[in-house]
Amino acid sequence: MSAGRLLPITLAVVGILCLLAIAAIVIAKIHRRRAGDKSRYLLSAYRNELLAIASDEDEEGEAKEVLNAVPMPIWERLRPSVIAFLPKVRGTAAEDLSELLRSRGEIKRATKMLTSRSGVGRARGAYLLGLVRNRDLAALLIPLLADRNADVRLVAARSLGVIGATPAADGILRALRTTRGRMGLPAWVAVDSLLGMGVEIAPAIELGLTSDDAAVRNVCAQVAGHGTIFSAAPQLSILLATATEAEVRVSAAMALGRVGGANEAVALARYTNSSEVAELRRTCAIALGDLGRQESMDTLVALLGDDDRRLAQLAADSLIQFGEVGSAKLATVAVGSSPSARAARGAIDLAKLRGQITADTSNS
Amino acid sequence: MFWSDILEFFRQGFSSGLEIVAIPVLIYFVITNTSLMLLIGVAAWGFGGQQRRKDFAGREETMTSQLLQGVSIVVPSYNEEAVIVTSVQAMLSLEYPRHEVIVVDDGSTDGMFDKLLAAFDLVRVEREIPSDLPTRGAIIDVHIPRNGRTRLVVVRKENTGKTDSVSVGINAAVEPLVVCVDADSILDPSALIVVTKPFADDPIRVVATGGVIRAANGCKVVAGRIVEVNLDKHWIVRIQAVEYLRAFLFGRAGWSGFGALILISGAFAVFRRDILVEVGGLDPDSIGEDFEIVMRIHRFMIDNHRDYRVQFVAEPVSWTEVPVSAKVLRVQRKRWHRGMWETLWKYRGMLFNPRYGRIGLVALPYFWLFEMIAPLLELIGLVTIALGLLLGVTSANYVLMFMAVAYGYAILVTLFALAMEELTFHKYTRWSELGALLVASVLENIGYRQATAWWRLEGWWASLRGKEQVWGTMTRQGFND
Numbered sequence: 005m006s007a008g009r010l011l012p013i014t015l016a017v018v019g020i021l022c023l024l025a026i027a028a029i030v031i032a033k034i035h036r037r038r039a040g041d042k043s044r045y046l047l048s049a050y051r052n053e054l055l056a057i058a059s060d061e062d063e064e065g066e067a068k069e070v071l072n073a074v075p076m077p078i079w080e081r082l083r084p085s086v087i088a089f090l091p092k093v094r095g096t097a098a099e100d101l102s103e104l105l106r107s108r109g110e111i112k113r114a115t116k117m118l119t120s121r122s123g124v125g126r127a128r129g130a131y132l133l134g135l136v137r138n139r140d141l142a143a144l145l146i147p148l149l150a151d152r153n154a155d156v157r158l159v160a161a162r163s164l165g166v167i168g169a170t171p172a173a174d175g176i177l178r179a180l181r182t183t184r185g186r187m188g189l190p191a192w193v194a195v196d197s198l199l200g201m202g203v204e205i206a207p208a209i210e211l212g213l214t215s216d217d218a219a220v221r222n223v224c225a226q227v228a229g230h231g232t233i234f235s236a237a238p239q240l241s242i243l244l245a246t247a248t249e250a251e252v253r254v255s256a257a258m259a260l261g262r263v264g265g266a267n268e269a270v271a272l273a274r275y276t277n278s279s280e281v282a283e284l285r286r287t288c289a290i291a292l293g294d295l296g297r298q299e300s301m302d303t304l305v306a307l308l309g310d311d312d313r314r315l316a317q318l319a320a321d322s323l324i325q326f327g328e329v330g331s332a333k334l335a336t337v338a339v340g341s342s343p344s345a346r347a348a349r350g351a352i353d354l355a356k357l358r359g360q361i362t363a364d365t366s367n368s
Numbered sequence: 369m370f371w372s373d374i375l376e377f378f379r380q381g382f383s384s385g386l387e388i389v390a391i392p393v394l395i396y397f398v399i400t401n402t403s404l405m406l407l408i409g410v411a412a413w414g415f416g417g418q419q420r421r422k423d424f425a426g427r428e429e430t431m432t433s434q435l436l437q438g439v440s441i442v443v444p445s446y447n448e449e450a451v452i453v454t455s456v457q458a459m460l461s462l463e464y465p466r467h468e469v470i471v472v473d474d475g476s477t478d479g480m481f482d483k484l485l486a487a488f489d490l491v492r493v494e495r496e497i498p499s500d501l502p503t504r505g506a507i508i509d510v511h512i513p514r515n516g517r518t519r520l521v522v523v524r525k526e527n528t529g530k531t532d533s534v535s536v537g538i539n540a541a542v543e544p545l546v547v548c549v550d551a552d553s554i555l556d557p558s559a560l561i562v563v564t565k566p567f568a569d570d571p572i573r574v575v576a577t578g579g580v581i582r583a584a585n586g587c588k589v590v591a592g593r594i595v596e597v598n599l600d601k602h603w604i605v606r607i608q609a610v611e612y613l614r615a616f617l618f619g620r621a622g623w624s625g626f627g628a629l630i631l632i633s634g635a636f637a638v639f640r641r642d643i644l645v646e647v648g649g650l651d652p653d654s655i656g657e658d659f660e661i662v663m664r665i666h667r668f669m670i671d672n673h674r675d676y677r678v679q680f681v682a683e684p685v686s687w688t689e690v691p692v693s694a695k696v697l698r699v700q701r702k703r704w705h706r707g708m709w710e711t712l713w714k715y716r717g718m719l720f721n722p723r724y725g726r727i728g729l730v731a732l733p734y735f736w737l738f739e740m741i742a743p744l745l746e747l748i749g750l751v752t753i754a755l756g757l758l759l760g761v762t763s764a765n766y767v768l769m770f771m772a773v774a775y776g777y778a779i780l781v782t783l784f785a786l787a788m789e790e791l792t793f794h795k796y797t798r799w800s801e802l803g804a805l806l807v808a809s810v811l812e813n814i815g816y817r818q819a820t821a822w823w824r825l826e827g828w829w830a831s832l833r834g835k836e837q838v839w840g841t842m843t844r845q846g847f848n849d
Binding site for chain 1: 391394417420421423424433436491493494495496497498499500512514515516517542568569570571572573642645766769770772773776777779780783784786787790791794799802806
C-alpha cells in the first residue's frame with residue numbers, strides 16, 4: 005500500500021482514538037466529581053457521630069446507635085471512613101469502632117472475603133480483620149501468607165503482626181523468600197509484624213538466622229536486635245563472621261550492639277579492622293558504643309586516628325555514649341592537631357551542644 | 369536548458385527518494401509513539417494496582433517502621449539567599465522518623481549563609497568531612513544549630529560547582545540513604561516516606577530510586593509547601609507540564625515497571641550512600657551527571673554480579689520551577705541532550721551487550737534510537753518536506769496529511785498520558801486546567817516541539833565540537849510564598 009493511501013486511513017484512526025481519549029478524560033472527571041459530591045452529601049449528616057466515636061466522646065453510645073441504624077446504601081459510603089479511622093485510634097474509640105463494624109456485619113463479611121476470587125477482596129478482608137485485633141481470627145489469616153497475590157500476603161502479615169499471632173512467625177519468614185526472581189514480602193512489613201509478636205518467636209528467629217535466603221537472614225537479624233532477643237547472640241556472631249552479603253553482616257553487627265555481651269564485643273572489635281568493608285567497620289564502631297563495655301574503649305580510641313574519618317567520628321561518638329568515663333578518655337586525646345585529637349574535639353563539641361556532657365567532664 | 373535539466377533530474381531523484389523513505393519515516397514515528405504508549409500502558413497498569421491498594425497500603429505503619437533507613441538530604445546551594453531559609457525549614461519538617469539536612473554553600477557571594485546563621489542559630493564546630501568521595505573545592509568550615517539537636521549541617525566551601533558540592537554533601541552525610549535536591553525544590557511532606565519505601569521493602573537489593581518532578585509554576589506555595597496545585601498562565605509552562613507528565617511521569621514509570629530504568633532525575637533522587645561511594649560518586653566533568661551515575665551504578669552492579677534494583681516512584685512528591693522563557697528553556701534542553709549524548713557514548717560498550725540484560729538490549733537501544741537521534745530525524749523530515757514542497761514533488765495535501773498523522777499520533781500519546789493522570793493522581797482539578805492541558809497537548813506540536821528538537825541538536829553539536837560545558841543560569845520567577 006502506498007503512503008498516499010495509507011495516510012488517510014491512519015489519520016482517521018488517530019483522530020477517532022484522540023476523541024475517545026478526550027471522552028475518557030472528561031467522563032472520568034465527571035464521574036469522580038459526582039461520586040465525591042454524593043459521598044460528601046450523604047456523609048455530612050453522620051460526620052458528627054463518627055467523630056464522636058473516634059474521639060472517644062460517645063459515652064452514652066448514642067452515636068454508635070445512630071450509625072448502627074443508617075440505611076445500607078449510606079453505610080456503604082460510610083464504611084471506608086470508619087475503617088480509615090481504626091488504625092489511627094486506640095483504646096475505647098478503637099473498641100467502639102470495631103464493635104460498630106461487627107454489629108454491621110462487616111467482620112463476617114471480611115471473613116467471607118478471605119476466600120474471595122479477587123486478590124483485592126482477600127486483601128481488604130485481611131486488612132479489616134487485622135484492624136479489629138481479634139486473636140481468634142489469626143488462624144484464618146495464616147494461610148494467606150502463602151497466597152498467590154503479593155498484596156494479600158503483605159496485608160495478612162501486617163494483620164498478624166498487629167494481632168500478635170506468634171504461630172505466624174514461620175509463615176512470615178517463608179513469605180519473605182524471593183521466588184522465581186520475584187521479591188517476597190517487603191522486609192519492613194516482615195520486621196514490624198515479627199516485632200509485634202514479642203520474644204516468643206525467638207526460636208523462629210534463631211532458625212531464620214541460618215536461612216539460605218539473604219532477605220530472611222537480614223530480617224531476622226533486625227528483629228533480633230530491635231526485639232532484644234538475647235538468645236540469638238551466638239547465631240548473630242556466626243552471621244557476622246560468615247555471611248557473604250555485606251548488608252546482612254551490617255544488620256548482624258547492629259543487632260549485636262543491642263543483644264551482645266563480652267564475647268560479642270570482642271567480635272565486633274575484630275571487625276573494625278581495616279581489612280573489612282567501610283560500612284561494616286562503621287557499624288561495628290556504633291555497636292561497640294551501644295554495647296558500652298569498657299574493654300572496648302581502647303579499640304575505639306585507636307579508631308580515632310583511622311584514615312576513614314567517618315569511622316573516627318563514629319568511634320568518638322561511641323565513646324561519648326560510655327558517659328563520663330568515655331568523655332574523659334576523649335578529653336585526654338583531644339589535645340593537639342593530630343587526626344585523633346580533631347575527631348575527639350568534634351565529638352566533645354557536639355556532645356556539649358546536646359547537653360550530653362558538661363564543660364567539666366570534657367576538661368577532666 | 370541545462371539548468372532546467374539539472375533541476376528536473378534533481379526533482380525526479382528527490383521524488384523517488386521520497387517514495388522510498390516516506391513509509392519508513394512514518395513507521396519510525398509510529399514505533400516511537402507506540403513504544404511511548406506501551407510505556408504509559410505499563411505505568412498505568414502499575415498505577416491501577418496502586419490505586420486499588422490505597423485502602424490497605426498502610427502509610428501510617430510505614431512512618432513508624434523500624435526498618436526505615438535514615439536519610440541525608442543534600443542541598444547544594446549557590447546564592448539562594450531568597451529561598452534557602454524557607455526551603456531548609458520545609459525540609460527539616462518533612463514527615464520522616466530520621467533525617468538530616470546538609471546545605472552545601474558553594475562559595476555563595478550573596479547573604480545566604482548569614483540568613484542561615486540567623487535563622488537556625490548556627491555555631492561553628494570542628495567536624496571533619498570524610499573524603500569518601502574525591503572533591504575539588506576546599507572546605508571552609510562546618511556549622512550546626514546551637515541546640516545540637518536540630519539535624520542541620522551547613523558546610524561552606526570554595527566555589528567549584530554543583531556536582532562537587534553534592535559530593536561534599538555525600539561525604540558529610542551520616543545516614544545510609546542520600547537524597548539530592550535543589551534548594552528551590554519543593555517537597556511534599558510525605559516525600560521521603562514515599563520515595564524511600566522501596567528501600568524499606570527490599571533493603572538488600574534496592575540501590576536507587578527516583579521521584580516524580582512536576583512543574584511548580586503557578587502553584588500556591590506557603591512556607592515552602594505546595595498548598596494548591598494550579599496550572600501556570602504561560603503556555604510554555606503548560607506545555608512543559610504536559611511534557612513532564614508524558615515523558616517523566618509515565619515514561620519513567622513504564623521503564624521502571626519493565627525493570628530497565630536508566631535515567632532518574634537528579635532534582636529528586638535517592639541513592640544508597642555506600643553504593644554511591646563504591647562507584648565513585650557523581651562525575652563532576654559530566655553535564656548529565658544524574659544519567660551518568662545511574663548508568664555507572666547499573667554497569668558496576670552487573671559487572672560485579674550483584675542483585676540490585678533501581679526503581680521509580682510515581683507518586684507526585686517533588687515540585688520545581690520550569691523555564692518560563694524560551695531562552696532559559698533552550699539552555700536547559702541543550703544541556704539535557706548534551707548530557708544524554710555524552711553518557712550514551714561513554715557507555716556505548718553496554719549497547720546490545722547481552723551481559724547487561726534489558727538495559728543493554730532494550731533500554732539503551734531505545735534511548736539511542738528514539739531519544740538521541742529523534743530530533744535529528746525529525747528536523748531532517750521537516751527539511752525534506754519543505755524541499756519537496758519547494759521542488760513541487762509533493763502536494764500540499766499530502767504534506768498536511770503526513771504531518772497530521774505524525775503529530776496526531778504524538779497528540780494521542782499525550783492525551784493517553786493525560787487520561788492516566790486523570791484516572792490516577794488527578795492533581796489538576798479544575799475544568800479550565802483540564803481544557804488548558806488538552807490545548808497544550810496540541811500546541812506542543814506547533815513550534816515548541818520543533819524548537820526543542822533544534823536546541824537538542826545544538827547541544828549535541830556543541831559536544832561533538834568539544835565546546836566548553838556550561839550549566840547556564842536558571843532564571844527563577846520565585847513562588848508566591
